[in-house]
Amino acid sequence: MTMTLSGLMAADTPAIRAVADHYERLAHQIDEAVGDLGTATRDLPNYWSAGPGSAAAAAQDADLRKRLSTAYDPVNWSARVIRDFADQLDRYRQMVHSVVGEAESKGFRVDLAGGSVTGAGPLAGGAAPMAGLQAAQASAAYYAQLLGDILDQANQSDLSAQFQLSQVDPGGAELPTVPADPQLPPNATAASFAPGDPQGLADWWQRIDPLSREDLVNRYPEAVGAAVGLPSRYRDAANRILLKRRHAQLLAEQQRLDEIRDGAGSPGLQRVQMDLAATERLQKADGYVVDYVPGNEQHTQLSDGNDPKWDALWVF
Numbered sequence: 001m002t003m004t005l006s007g008l009m010a011a012d013t014p015a016i017r018a019v020a021d022h023y024e025r026l027a028h029q030i031d032e033a034v035g036d037l038g039t040a041t042r043d044l045p046n047y048w049s050a051g052p053g054s055a056a057a058a059a060q061d062a063d064l065r066k067r068l069s070t071a072y073d074p075v076n077w078s079a080r081v082i083r084d085f086a087d088q089l090d091r092y093r094q095m096v097h098s099v100v101g102e103a104e105s106k107g108f109r110v111d112l113a114g115g116s117v118t119g120a121g122p123l124a125g126g127a128a129p130m131a132g133l134q135a136a137q138a139s140a141a142y143y144a145q146l147l148g149d150i151l152d153q154a155n156q157s158d159l160s161a162q163f164q165l166s167q168v169d170p171g172g173a174e175l176p177t178v179p180a181d182p183q184l185p186p187n188a189t190a191a192s193f194a195p196g197d198p199q200g201l202a203d204w205w206q207r208i209d210p211l212s213r214e215d216l217v218n219r220y221p222e223a224v225g226a227a228v229g230l231p232s233r234y235r236d237a238a239n240r241i242l243l244k245r246r247h248a249q250l251l252a253e254q255q256r257l258d259e260i261r262d263g264a265g266s267p268g269l270q271r272v273q274m275d276l277a278a279t280e281r282l283q284k285a286d287g288y289v290v291d292y293v294p295g296n297e298q299h300t301q302l303s304d305g306n307d308p309k310w311d312a313l314w315v316f
Contacts, residue, residue: 003155005147006113009093016086023079030072034065034210035233069211074168076207085161092154096147103143110143115151117144188216190223198229202310205230217241225292232305236288243279246294250276274298 100110108119117140193201205213217224217238224230225238250272257269278297282289287302305311 003151003158005096005115005151008089008151008154009096009112011089011093013086013089016089017083020079020083020086023075023082027072027076027079030068030075031210034068034072035214037061037065037068038214066211069209072209076209078165078168081161081164085157088157089154092150092157095150099143099146099150103140106138108140108143110147112147115144115147117141117147190220193220193223193227193230195226195228198310201227201229205234225290229310232288232290232303232307232311235290236303236305239289239292240283242292242294243283243289243297246297247276247279247283250279 096112100112103110103117108117110117119140192204208216213234214237217234218241221238221241223238225235225242227235254269254272254276257266257272275295275297278300282292282297282300282302285302288305289300290303292300
C-alpha cells in the first residue's frame with residue numbers, strides 16, 4: 001500500500017520501535033542461550049570422556065549451539081531493519097515540518113491530507129520581480145514538489161524495509177538463509193579491537209553471531225579483554241583465558257624458584273606466590289574480570305556486569 005503524506009505524519013514510530021525492541025530482546029536471549037549452553041556443557045568431556053555416547057552428546061551439543069547461533073543473524077537483522085525504518089520515518093516527518101513551516105511563512109496554505117499547496121506567494125501584491133531559486137520558492141508548485149519528493153523517499157524506504165525483511169528465511173530451526181551481509185569481516189584481527197571508538201566497536205560486535213564472537217575471544221583474548229565497548233561477559237571470558245595462562249606461568253616460575261633455592265624462601269618467590277594467590281582468587285570470583293592486565297592480578301577489580309553503557313547488548 002502506498003503511503004500518503006497524512007499517513008506519514010500519523011505513523012506510530014514508537015510502536016514500530018517496540019517491534020524492533022522485541023526482536024532485539026529475542027536476539028539477546030539467543031546470544032545468552034548460546035553462551036549459557038556452552039558453559040553448562042563445558043565439563044561434559046570430564047564426565048563422559050569416551051565411547052559412542054560421549055561422541056553423540058558432544059555432537060548434539062555443538063549442533064544445538066550452531067543452530068541457536070545461526071538463528072541470531074536473522075533476528076538481529078530484522079531488529080535493525082525495523083529500527084532503521086522508524087528512524088527514517090522520523091527524519092522524513094521532520095523534513096515535512098520544515099517544508100510546511102517555510103511555505104506557510106510565505107503565505108501558502110498546506111493541506112497534508114490532500115497533499116496540496118495553495119495560496120498566493122510573495123510575488124502577489126506588486127513585489128519586485130524575482131528570478132531563479134528565489135522565484136521558484138515563491139510558487140506553490142515548488143513546495144508541493146518538495147513534499148512529493150519527501151513522500152517518494154518515504155515510500156522507497158517502506159519498500160526497501162519490506163524487501164529486506166522478506167529475505168529473512170523463517171523456515172525451521174536451521175534458519176540457513178540470512179541476508180548477504182557478512183557478520184564477521186574476513187580480515188578481523190587483534191587490531192579490530194584497537195581503542196578509540198567504543199561506540200563503533202559495540203555496534204560492530206552486535207552484528208556478529210555468538211559463535212563468531214567466541215572464536216574472536218579465543219583467538220585474541222588480549223585484545224578482546226581490553227576492548228572498551230564490548231559487554232563485560234565477553235571481556236571476562238577473554239580475561240579468564242589470560243588468567244589461566246598467567247596461572248600456569250606462575251606455577252612454573254614457583255617451581256623454578258623452589259628448585260633454585262632448594263625450598264628456601266626468597267623475595268622473588270614470595271612475590272610469585274602472592275600473584276599466584278591473586279590469580280586463583282580471580283579465577284574463583286563470581287564477578288566479571290574486565291580490567292585485567294597480566295602481572296597486575298593484585299589490583300584487578302571485578303565488575304557486576306551491569307554497566308549501563310556497554311552491558312546493555314543494544315547500544316544506540
